[in-house]
Amino acid sequence: MTLDRAILRRLSEIVGPANLLTEAEDLAAYAYDATSRWAQRPEAVVFPTTTDQVAAIVRLAHERRFPVTPRGGGTNVSGGSVPIQGGLVLGLARMNRILELHAENLVAVVEPGVVLMNLNLALAQQGLLFPPDPQSAVGATLGGVVAENAGGPAGLKYGVTKHYVLGLEWVLPDGEVVHLGATTTKNRTGYDLTQLFVGSEGTLGVMTKAILRLIPKPPAARTLAAVFDEVAEAGAVVSKVLAAGILPAKAELLDRWVIQRIEEMMPLGLPTDADALLLFELDGAPEAVDREVERVTAICRASGARNVLVARNADEALRYWTARKAGFAAVFGKARTTLAEDVTVPRSQIPNLIRKCKELERASGITIVIIGHAGDGNLHPSILTDAEDPEHFQRAQELMHAIFNHALALGGVISGEHGVGLEKRPFLALAVSPRVLQVMKDLKRLLDPHGIMNPGKIWE
Numbered sequence: 149m150t151l152d153r154a155i156l157r158r159l160s161e162i163v164g165p166a167n168l169l170t171e172a173e174d175l176a177a178y179a180y181d182a183t184s185r186w187a188q189r190p191e192a193v194v195f196p197t198t199t200d201q202v203a204a205i206v207r208l209a210h211e212r213r214f215p216v217t218p219r220g221g222g223t224n225v226s227g228g229s230v231p232i233q234g235g236l237v238l239g240l241a242r243m244n245r246i247l248e249l250h251a252e253n254l255v256a257v258v259e260p261g262v263v264l265m266n267l268n269l270a271l272a273q274q275g276l277l278f279p280p281d282p283q284s285a286v287g288a289t290l291g292g293v294v295a296e297n298a299g300g301p302a303g304l305k306y307g308v309t310k311h312y313v314l315g316l317e318w319v320l321p322d323g324e325v326v327h328l329g330a331t332t333t334k335n336r337t338g339y340d341l342t343q344l345f346v347g348s349e350g351t352l353g354v355m356t357k358a359i360l361r362l363i364p365k366p367p368a369a370r371t372l373a374a375v376f377d378e379v380a381e382a383g384a385v386v387s388k389v390l391a392a393g394i395l396p397a398k399a400e401l402l403d404r405w406v407i408q409r410i411e412e413m414m415p416l417g418l419p420t421d422a423d424a425l426l427l428f429e430l431d432g433a434p435e436a437v438d439r440e441v442e443r444v445t446a447i448c449r450a451s452g453a454r455n456v457l458v459a460r461n462a463d464e465a466l467r468y469w470t471a472r473k474a475g476f477a478a479v480f481g482k483a484r485t486t487l488a489e490d491v492t493v494p495r496s497q498i499p500n501l502i503r504k505c506k507e508l509e510r511a512s513g514i515t516i517v518i519i520g521h522a523g524d525g526n527l528h529p530s531i532l533t534d535a536e537d538p539e540h541f542q543r544a545q546e547l548m549h550a551i552f553n554h555a556l557a558l559g560g561v562i563s564g565e566h567g568v569g570l571e572k573r574p575f576l577a578l579a580v581s582p583r584v585l586q587v588m589k590d591l592k593r594l595l596d597p598h599g600i601m602n603p604g605k606i607w608e
């Protein structure tokens with residue numbers, strides 16, 4: 149135990165007893181995130197409602213040397229918010245206000261507990277959009293989105309979270325509050341510490357506010373679904389679309405297994421005999437979008453698509469995107485343990501990566517499902533296994549290792565958007581040089597000399 153009575157009393161004074169959980173049955177809910185193999189119950193959970201409270205909690209942890217694991221919606225898929233060394237979970241969900249919205253400057257200032265979907269609902273009323281769109285928007289919070297540098301289907305055209313964070317209010321691991329960045333679009337003032345903290349996975353302190361860059365919501369968007377009999381063929385189409393001078397907002401891939409499983413869960417009328425479905429969203433000015441829909445349809449047909457289904461209205465489009473959003477639930481619901489990988493390769497190498505996964509699946513007899521953001525090369529090959537069957541699990545991990553090695557050999561990376569967390573710790577050294585790893589560790593030590601912030605993550 150790292151939290152003694154005096155610490156618990158002080159935490160209760162800081163946040164009030166109603167914002168402190170210490171009962172075993174309450175704590176159990178905070179042992180998990182969206183991964184299926186990591187669990188560790190914290191000793192307490194606190195829900196601060198102000199920056200001053202967050203700072204006081206972190207200062208206490210710094211003085212008394214106990215672990216603090218920040219948590220937003222707990223939807224990450226790398227083990228990031230699992231308090232693997234016990235201690236305190238710092239729940240930011242009750243700091244959930246949109247503090248400022250400046251339509252003329254395309255800027256919003258938000259607290260960390262704002263749920264991403266709620267932000268975009270509020271922005272839509274003013275014709276605005278925060279583009280990063282992790283498929284968990286209904287539960288993910290801005291704190292988690294920033295700390296994971298989350299992406300999503302819209303990454304193809306609009307980039308990921310780091311492209312939309314202009315500044316941060318940040319509580320350093322000694323409890324001091326600093327303000328980084330500004331509301332300006334351009335800012336060249338010394339080292340860009342804002343970007344150091346984006347994607348820091350709760351290991352370098354706590355976000356208590358973010359200044360976000362917004363864009364005007366595109367006036368029109370249309371969806372089409374191309375049906376393929378060969379999944380690798382589908383993976384090659386996106387590059388052809390881009391080569392034709394068209395930049396879709398989204399290009400997403402679902403393989404046969406995922407299509408069939410989604411239909412089993414929620415019949416949406418997807419073509420269950422197809423080997424792959426490639427979903428496109430094209431957005432922009434209505435006339436331009438209509439023209440691009442025709443051109444993408446023609447490219448898909450010329451590239452082997454058996455059929456191209458163009459959504460006739462918003463409801464039909466929603467049906468396809470609901471299917472895509474259900475992808476992870478479809479995969480995770482089918483096996484006791486899922487290793488949902490997040491490798492990213494240069495776009496032109498997608499067919500190569502898909503072929504390798506299929507080859508590994510055939511050779512091992514272990515199911516590898518492919519779903520992902522074909523548009524930006526970020527695929528989620530998901531290995532279905534069972535952590536309680538040591539022999540099967542060992543083989544699944546070897547497959548994961550093989551996929552990482554293949555992605556790296558293709559010039560890719562081991563994580564495009566989910567982060568390292570616990571899941572990819574053993575593989576970090578494959579992906580970065582010893583010197584780079586050392587620089588990362590030095591930075592961590594400089595900012596968090598006692599190692600209190602989310603210990604046990606990113607490296608072992």
Ligand SMILES: Cc1cc2nc3c(=O)[nH]c(=O)nc-3n(C[C@H](O)[C@H](O)[C@H](O)COP(=O)(O)OP(=O)(O)OC[C@H]3O[C@@H](n4cnc5c(N)ncnc54)[C@H](O)[C@@H]3O)c2cc1C
Nearest residue numbers: 220221222223224228283284289291292293295299350355
């Ligand atoms: C069905 C499903 C679909 C998903 N789709 C996508 C996708 O398309 N793209 C994508 O990128 N991800 C996706 N994810 C993963 C996940 O939703 C994102 O990583 C999301 O950003 C996590 O937000 P959260 O609020 O749940 O954070 P949590 O899971 O609570 O925390 C994530 C990490 O951030 C840290 N953290 C949380 N809040 C703060 C804070 N205020 N300050 C500092 N650190 C903090 C935590 O310590 C942890 O390390 C998906 C997950 C699910 C379950």
